[in-house]
Amino acid sequence: MRQHVLSRILCLIPFALLAACGSSSDDPPAPPTTAPITGTNFVASIRYTSYGVPHIKAETFKGAGYGYGYAFAKENICLYAEELVTLHGERARYFGGAGGYLGQLGDTFGNIDSDFFYKLQFTPALAARIKAASSQDAQDLTAGFVAGYNRYLKETPPASLPTACNNAAWVQPMTEDDAYLRFAQAAMAGSSLAFIKQIGSAQPPKSATAALLKRSKPRLLAASDYANSSIAKGLQALQEHSIGSNGFGLGKDVTQSGKGMVFGNPHFPWWGALRLNQLHLTVTGKGYDVYGATLLGVPLPLIGFNDKVAWTHTFSTDNRFTLRYLALAPGNPTRYIKDGKPVAMTAVPLTISVKGADGAITPLSRTLYTTEFGPMLMDSSFAWGTASGFAIQDANLANYKLIDQVILNGKAASVDELRSAASTYVAMPWVNTMAADRAGDTLYGNFSVAANVQNAQLAGCVPGAAQGAPFQDIMASTGVVVMAGTSSACDWSGAVGAAQRPWVKRSDYILNANDSHWWPSAATFLTGYPKIIATGPNLEGAPQNNRTRTGHAIVRDRLAGADGLAGNRFTMANLQQIYLQARFFKAQKWLPEFTAACLASGTATAAAKDACTVLQAWDKSHAPGSAGAILFHELYAALGELNAASWWSVPYNPADPLETPRGAAGIPAAMAKLEALVAGSQFDTAAKRRTRPEEVQSISRPDGSLAVPGGRYTFMNWRGVKNEIYPGIWIYTADSKTNAGAYGNSYIQFVTWDDSGPVAEGILTYGQSSNPDSPHFNDETKLYAKGQWIKLPYTEAQITSDPGYKLVEISE
Template sequence: MAAIAAALCLTSATMVLLPASSSAATGPGGDTVADGGHTARISRTEYGVPHILARDFDGLGYGYGYAFAQDNVCELADQVVTMRGERSRFFGPDGESEGSNLASDTYYGGQLRAGTVQRLLDQKAPLGPTAELRRMVEGYAAGYNRYLRDTGVDKLPDPRCKGKAWVRQVTSLDVWGIVHDLNGATGAVPLAPDIGEATPPTAAGEHTGATAGTSGRRTPSPFATLGRGPAADFGSNGWALGRDATRTGNAMVLANPHLPWVGGNFHFYQVQLTIPGTLDVSGAGLYGTPLVEIGHNRNLAWTHTASDAQHTSFYALKLVPGDPTGYVVDGRTERMTSRTVPVTVRTGNGKLSTVDRTLYTSRFGPVLSSGWTTKTAYAVRDANADNLRSMNTWLAMGKARNLAQLRTAQNTYQGIPWTYTLAADTSGGTYFTDSSVVPHLTDEQLERCARPDSEEGPSALDGSTSACAWGSDPDALVPGIYGPSHQPRLSRTDYVANSNNGPRYTNPEAPLTGFPGAYDSDPRLGQRAQLGLRMIAERADGTDGLGAPGFTGRTLRASALGNRVLSAETGRDDLVGMCRAHPRLTATDGKEVDVRQACATLARWDTRADTLSRGAALWATFFDHLFEAGPPDTWRRIPYDPAQPLTTPRGIKGDDMRVRRALADAVQDFAARNLPVDTELGTVQKWAGIPLSGCNGDKGCFNVLEAGPDSGTGTPTAGAFGTSFLMAVELTPDGPRTRTLLTYGQSANPASPHYTDQTRLFSRKQWVTERFTQSEIASDPALKVTTLTR
């Protein structure tokens, strides 16, 4: 205990134990906040990164919750409104699309009334949370609440929620609800509006529409997005480099997740969590989750990329004639269960009323509104519906000292929801696995049970026979999923890499085979995945222009933000050859377009998507039109060849009329926007006025970034997507050497200095040197310390 107390006092602010009712400053750059039962210290270094130091998990969660509230109080408050099914109460029934708040509240209200999360909490570990995590979550909620009480809702620094009635104290159940919701991000959660709107059709085959008292309109839910939702856009690059791939012989890890820049659910927050002698982990976690989910400790580093496995199954239900809530399984009729959910709705004049809604469920899961006819209905079964184990897994990973212990953590809790894991340790070894929660469906079942797409519904499994239900593995922690023995895994001393491709080409020198087809929905490599493997190979032989072979910290960071564009590297010359031969092209509207200036711009372009690149914006626009023209294999000079998976497809058919029209249309687009064709990329791609590099991964950009000229300014085009938390760590014998970059900063509050400070660094390809040890933290001249005491 003396050692811990000494560690807690390594700060410019002296730690003072005060009565619960008192509060006092503790010296220059430090504040003391008192509360009963919790002790923690928040040391903020450059760019507002908090380092939480505590004696126990209660205090660690308390410090984390307080620090997070300082930066993002509105985001957690908004998440909690959703989790409680109260969006209609505070914001009206419509939301962003007609009826969406009402449908959302029906779904989440149903979860609360069913006691879904509480039932999972009632289980003992490993199925339920460990005692340490329970205390940490309780502390997290208490820390957030303490900040809210001390500051006051009417004096919050964020104008978006200052003085708002929906900003309230939270409970640990709210936090666990957020965890559960994030785990379902590739399953039922993006379908919440569709589940919340599900109503039986009339005898004429039409839906009855929304419940009386609402707008009467239904939320559209195209089957093209069912089961995918936000997760369809999740992406990442992840590399774990072993001793044979680096010049120093030290292992390295590159984390480069791609997620939305707006919206609290999938935003990263950077933090270090330390209990001396128990836990010391640094990295980033998603908003509302009190842990590090991508990061490192002294001996181990890991990252995640979105898994290609299917974590959800649709089932087509054969309905009983004349009975839209009865369905047939193995020749016997079963009844859908229904649950009435009262939703409080605020009308346009501010009055509150209660609307009773109904949720329908089958043995295969919730029933969807889309596709529900008098003959067929569709249900969705989510493998993460009973998963709170993710937090157990990540906490155990944060404690792990080597790859073997990381594997044990994942095998014990089996809670990684929908991502691959790539990791390395100080031995110089690397490891890849898809340990995510995957439904146990054999290859034979996937073939025999599949029903084709139709106009009414999605691709689904046959729900009329129990032979198409999920099976189980003897080593699976819960029924219905694959156990660790079936998971794709690879250990290497050179590298493992993934850019949202399937497991097969994690390392082309040792292709992974023999795993169930449920883990790999598409064996083809996308352009970004091909580029990532090419970049590693070129670094190995020193042909990438970055110096002598082998990775160093410098070349790893340069590779991550090199802004290479594979489609341009393999196709730009084809296009230039075409437009030089045909300086006037016919656009889709039939007009003739002079493309000589565009052709000259592309010929001069260095094929990089840097902020100052002239030609990158034109290329991106051209490719957007090209994708609309037809499948890539039809206009590629060399189409996909299974015998050449790393290098095909490539090139562009210059003699294809669709290619010519796409370039002409792109030039017209620039003219319509009064932009010269050689406009710098950073002119049309910005965040709060800051130029951004990168482009869409489908075009072969490794640094994925999609944004408009007004992104981050609160305008209708304020959204952005792509590179979010960057981490490049080298695991040396003397400790980790790490550079990080949180592209949108620590705070989602536009009034905060930490809203765009790191965005400016990102624009200049600059990184933040991480402070990991207590001495490194204490030596920061900008250090600001808050001590939470009892």
């Protein structure tokens, strides 16, 4: 493919910034080997296939966890050991009080605030509660995972660990408490973990004048102040669906084979605790046999397939927590008024160890406070003053059944059984489920955890204008729920039950791309569910995001034979082709009128008219070679993703969510945005305005710079950190060793069945290993950069015939 001038310039960038522009062999390296050790407590077979994927086979869950813990540690020891330091509240001790880290949703947290947060929330008592609530199978799986991880540490001298943690004192054996707390941390990724700083630093006012201490009437800010606070911003990645996913379940009415098909496409960070890992777990004595992907430190597949059903997940819109507005007792900011009576907060004195610049370790103490709802939190807007303060109540703090839920899901033999499984515990912490089975049926279900708040409480317990408060406005504009903590009538506990959860079974298709449950297929509208599941911009009947509309358009056009491909039904091959096209549906609906007006303008600059010429000719996709995709990417962001109704000439109509809104409006304002873009250094020449994604989306690797496909706003999803590497030369990239800064496509799976069993292909975009020195750090990324897929072996014949097959027997 023709290289743009930027590609040639990028090849001149020093290795330290971008690495070389070469490539190396794509042949899969041989998987690792380990001499067997005999024993009786833990027994597992690890069958490696190409790209380092472990297929664990054991008689018991204890053995299965053991095999995976060992295989996982070999490729992810440094990353996970650091995560355990975070869980222990010991980051400041090992990495210094002045340091910090990039959190799961892209915020940077200071080590000190983080340590206090984890010391407060992630306690041995919480681990004990989770273990006590877990089945014997879940306990066995956990015990095995811990033993397998620790075996790797026993076998590997500290000096032989990967470079990132070589001889590091912070690499320690894992305990079962650690494992259970990691499950809790994963469960709260969509709630409390967004507020590490705000909880870990929350302190009552230190001093106040007598007049202030006597003041009992709280002083509330405007809704815009709260909406722009750090607490609201902490949820922005979730609210904007940038931590999102796409999922299709295609049924017998739309597939060429008549069997079901699942497309799974989570968009997650490429670094840290939300990083995914491929595995196949077979527990012969328990009827469990699932291939898929899981989060760092979770010892069984969360997304995946068995021999009869496949499923995927997308981030759901549920409110998993509510903030609680507290009216404080006059003269004492650590007591709040409920039902007219003062209630004392619980003081929790905590001490952490902090390493200074000189290496000396000193203690640091801080007292944090909890309430009946949960811990106090604060920022400059949600302030803890003398008259009012805020706590957070998180339903996932008491979600103790995550592992049991996932085990049950994996045993399902149809979408009906999967729905029954999901209804048993309703413990998937923050996801929708899309599924299809071998018989050709599909399922959409939101069996996620939602705070058990009734509609009447949202109406009566979220203070609004009648109470002189902005919180109803905040809920409408952002979806954040702030409930009064002043009355027992506003109390809630637990999560919304299975009977109130939305779901539908269909024989054509279902999809979700992070909008609410409202519109899972063209002919299905799910309404009347508790509003806590979808508040604010996500409520039932709201305008749908670009990926949701794109997904429905993909199905419509495939069935009409209008997508340029042969036939009018889905196969795995044409679904993969359609996915790689990276179609931009909202651009198709808005740009034609805009570019026509721009080119007819008598006042537009020559640069703006040239940009409109590019956009008019653009294929409306974010495919790697699509000239104009980067220009529209930046214009779309400048236009607020075209979310405001003022940008559209035909307004949104909930009776036609696919085709509305459409047509460009607000053209003078949009032209001003375009003029600003072409005046800037990123698009100030004709060549730059024709930049292609493959020229500027890149990640440095030791053996060459890889062009990364996908766009932030499309199904084919990826985004990196935007950097000006030379004057006027901008790229979208990520850290070359940790992948920090990269979001988007992670584990992608296409699953269907033939007469022999599952037929599956996919990719783990960043590879199995988080160790830059491992051959599995980059092997799948090279294929992903080329738009290629790998086989996902499931049956014994598929596993043993794989070119990279290697058997490792372990026990102790």
